[in-house]
Amino acid sequence: MADDIQTVTDATFDETVGGAEIAVLVDFWAEWCGPCKMIAPTLEEIAVEHRGKLAIAKLNVDNNPETARRYDVMSIPTLLVFKGGEPVKRLVGAKGKGQLLQDLAEFIA
Amino acid sequence: MPETRELVIVGSGPAGLTAAVYAARANLHPVVVEGIAAGGQLMLTTDVENYPGFPEGILGPELMGKFREQAARFGAEFVTADVDRVDFSGSPYGIWVGDTEYRARAVIVSTGASARMLGLESESRLLGQGVSTCATCDGFFYREKPIAVVGGGDSAIEEALFLTKFATKVTVLHRRDELRASKIMQERAFANAKIEFRWNSVVEDIVGNGCVEALKLRDTVTGEVSELEVAGLFVAIGHDPNTKLFEGQLDMDANGYLLLPSAGSTRTSVEGVFAAGDVADHVFRQAITAAGTGCMAAIESERWLEAKAHAEVAAQAG
Numbered sequence: 001m002a003d004d005i006q007t008v009t010d011a012t013f014d015e016t017v018g019g020a021e022i023a024v025l026v027d028f029w030a031e032w033c034g035p036c037k038m039i040a041p042t043l044e045e046i047a048v049e050h051r052g053k054l055a056i057a058k059l060n061v062d063n064n065p066e067t068a069r070r071y072d073v074m075s076i077p078t079l080l081v082f083k084g085g086e087p088v089k090r091l092v093g094a095k096g097k098g099q100l101l102q103d104l105a106e107f108i109a
Numbered sequence: 110m111p112e113t114r115e116l117v118i119v120g121s122g123p124a125g126l127t128a129a130v131y132a133a134r135a136n137l138h139p140v141v142v143e144g145i146a147a148g149g150q151l152m153l154t155t156d157v158e159n160y161p162g163f164p165e166g167i168l169g170p171e172l173m174g175k176f177r178e179q180a181a182r183f184g185a186e187f188v189t190a191d192v193d194r195v196d197f198s199g200s201p202y203g204i205w206v207g208d209t210e211y212r213a214r215a216v217i218v219s220t221g222a223s224a225r226m227l228g229l230e231s232e233s234r235l236l237g238q239g240v241s242t243c244a245t246c247d248g249f250f251y252r253e254k255p256i257a258v259v260g261g262g263d264s265a266i267e268e269a270l271f272l273t274k275f276a277t278k279v280t281v282l283h284r285r286d287e288l289r290a291s292k293i294m295q296e297r298a299f300a301n302a303k304i305e306f307r308w309n310s311v312v313e314d315i316v317g318n319g320c321v322e323a324l325k326l327r328d329t330v331t332g333e334v335s336e337l338e339v340a341g342l343f344v345a346i347g348h349d350p351n352t353k354l355f356e357g358q359l360d361m362d363a364n365g366y367l368l369l370p371s372a373g374s375t376r377t378s379v380e381g382v383f384a385a386g387d388v389a390d391h392v393f394r395q396a397i398t399a400a401g402t403g404c405m406a407a408i409e410s411e412r413w414l415e416a417k418a419h420a421e422v423a424a425q426a427g
Contacts, residue, residue, distance in 0.1 A: 033246045034152040034170050038145055041189065061249070072319055074250045074341065075237035092237030096145035096191040098207060 004047035006057040010064040016057060018085030023107040024055045028071075028078045030062045035094035036077040042097045050108040054081075081107060110212060113201045114140055116410055117213035118185075119192050120351075122149025123396040124386025125219035126176035127403030128410075132217075133183035135411045140213070141180065142188045142206055148173035149221045150348075150387075151396060153243045155271060160396050172396070197358045197379045214417065215381045215410040218355065218367065219403060222348035222387040222394070227259070231315040232344070239321025239341050244268035248275045251341050257282055257324060259312055260345035266290040266298045268345050273303040280337060282310045284329055307337070315342060350388050359384075366391050375406040381417070383409055 008016045008026065017024045027043055029036035047056040061068040061076060071080055071087055081089040081104070091103055101108070116132050118125045121143030132139040151157065151169035158166040181187070188206055196203035201212040224242040226232060232240050241247040244258075248271060256276045258269045261283035269279045281298070286308040288295050298304050307326065313334065314325040324337045352365045360368040360378035367377055367389040375383040383406040386399035 030246075030249065032249075034148070035146075035243065035246060038147060038152070042145070068250075072238050074239055074320070075241050075243070075247045078237055090237070094145055098191065098193065 004051060004056065005044060006055070008057045008059050008064075008067075010066040013059065013064075013067045014085070017082050020055055020082070022053060022055055023088075024057055024082045025104070025107075026080050026082060027056065027058045028061050028068055028073045028076050028080065029058060030060060030076055032062075033076045039077055039094045039100075042100060045097065046100065046104070046108075054104065054107045111210050113212040113214060114138065115213065115414055116140070116215045116217065117142065117202075117204050117211050118217045118219060119195075119204065119354075120144060120149070120219035120221055120386070120388070121147045121177070121187075122151065122173070122219060122221045122386055122399060123176060124221070124388075124399035124403035124406070125149075125217065126173070126180050127400040128217045128219060128385055128407040129180035129185040129403075130176075130183060131404050131407030132410065133180055133185040135407070137215075137407075137411060137414070138184060138186070140186045140188060140211060142190065142192050142204065142211075143177075144191050144220070145189070146223075147189060148177070153245055154267070155245050157396065176400075192354060195354060195358060197355075197382055200381060202382065215383070215414050217375075217403075217406045217410060218359070218377070218382065218384045218388055219386045219399070219406070220351040220354070220388050221399075222350045224344065225347045225349050226344060227312055227346065229312070229314060231317075232342075235315055235317060235321055238319060239317060240315060241341060241343050242345070244271045244343050244345075247341075247343075248272050251275050253277055254340035255280070255338065256341040256343065257337060257339045258343045258345055259283075260347070261285060261288045261290060262345070262347065263290045263294055265345035266294040268343050269304055270294075270297055270301060272343065273301055276303065276341075278303055278305060280305045280307055280339065282307050282312060282324075282326065284309065284311050312342070348387065348394070350391075352388060364391065375402055375409055381410075381413055383413075 079091040115137040116139045118141045154169035156166045194205040204211040252275045255278045257280040259282045309329040310326045313327045316323040350365045367384040385402040385406040
C-alpha cells in the first residue's frame with residue numbers, strides 16, 4: 001500500500017480521524033470483497049494526487065466491526081468522508097475514478 | 110490523432126477476456142479497457158459450478174483472474190478505467206478514457222450487464238445501509254439477523270443460499286408463484302431450513318431511517334399489504350445491459366440490448382464493431398456463452414480486419 005494511505009482500526013480511529021486537520025476519507029473494506037479490491041488502486045492514486053487536501057485511510061471491517069457499526073456501514077466498499085471527526089459524506093459501492101473525483105470535488109478543489 | 114490500434118475491447122468479463130485471448134494470439138495486440146468493474150459479474154459471486162473444466166467448482170473472482178492471466182500471457186494490454194465516450198461514426202473508431210483517446214480499426218463491445226434495482230426512493234436512500242446488491246460483499250454484516258432477498262432467478266437463489274451462512278432467516282420474495290431458477294438451485298433452496306418463500310409478493314416500500322427495519326409487501330393476487338421485519342434487503346431481480354455509452358451509435362432493442370442483425374454473427378449495426386456476452390444476450394447470460402461469443406467476436410474481428418486490409422491494398426494498387 002502507498003505510504004499516502006493510513007490504516008485505521010477501532011482503537012486508533014478517533015485519534016487519527018477525529019484529530020485530522022483536513023478531510024479524511026475512510027475506506028471501509030474487507031479481503032473477501034471484490035469491488036473493494038477494484039477501487040483500491042484508484043484510492044491510492046487519489047491519495048497521492050490530492051495530498052494535503054484529502055487524507056485517505058482504510059479500515060478493515062472484518063477486524064474492526066465496532067467502527068463499521070458506529071457509522072451504520074452495512075455494505076462495502078463504503079467511503080465515508082469525515083471533517084472534524086464528523087461524517088459529512090457517504091459513498092457506497094465501487095465507482096470509477098472520474099465519478100469519485102466528481103463526488104469528492106468539494107474536498108479536493 | 111493517437112496511434113491507430115487494430116482492436117480495442119471494451120469490457121473484461123468472460124466475453125471480453127476470451128476475445129482478448131483469441132485476438133492476442135492472432136497478433137492483433139488488443140487493448141482491453143477493463144473498466145472499474147473489471148472481471149464483470151463473476152467478481153460478485155462465490156462458487157461457479159457450471160464452468161466446464163473445474164469439476165470441483167471455482168470461485169468467480171479466481172476464474173476471472175485466470176482468464177485475465179491467459180490474455181496477458183499472449184500480450185493483451187489492459188487499461189483499468191471506464192470508457193467515457195465513443196465515436197463510431199467513422200473509422201478508425203474513437204474511444205475515450207478520461208483524457209486519453211484511443212483509435213481502433215475494430216472494436217469489440219463486451220460491457221455486460223449490471224444489477225437492476227427496484228426503483229424505489231427508499232431503496233436508493235438505504236443503499237449501503239440495509240439495501241444491497243452484493244451478497245458476497247455484504248452478507249457479513251447480517252450475522253444473526255433476519256433478511257430478505259427479492260427475485261426468483263438463479264442469482265437470487267444463490268444469494269439466498271449464501272446468506273443463510275450469516276442470517277437467522279432468509280425470506281425470498283418473488284412476484285410469481287414459481288421460481289425461474291434452475292432445478293438444482295431450487296432443490297437446494299427448498300431443502301434449506303433457513304429459507305422461507307413469499308410467493309406473489311412485490312416490495313412496495315422499504316421502511317427505516319439510517320437502517321432497514323421492515324419491508325412493505327403487497328400480495329399480487331389478493332392485493333393485501335403486509336409488513337415483514339428484516340434488517341436487510343438484497344436485490345436480485347435481474348440485470349440491465351450496460352449500453353448507455355453506445356446510445357445513438359449502435360442499434361439496440363427496447364431494453365437496451367445491442368442488436369446483432371445477422372444470426373450466428375457478433376456483428377453490430379456498425380461495420381467493424383462486434384458485440385459479445387450479456388450486452389447482446391438476454392436469453393442465456395452464462396459465463397460460457399459469453400466466452401463463446403467473445404471467441405466469435407475475436408475471430409470475426411480478425412477476418413474483418415484482414416478483408417479491410419486487402420481491400421485497401423487493392424484500392425491503392427487500383
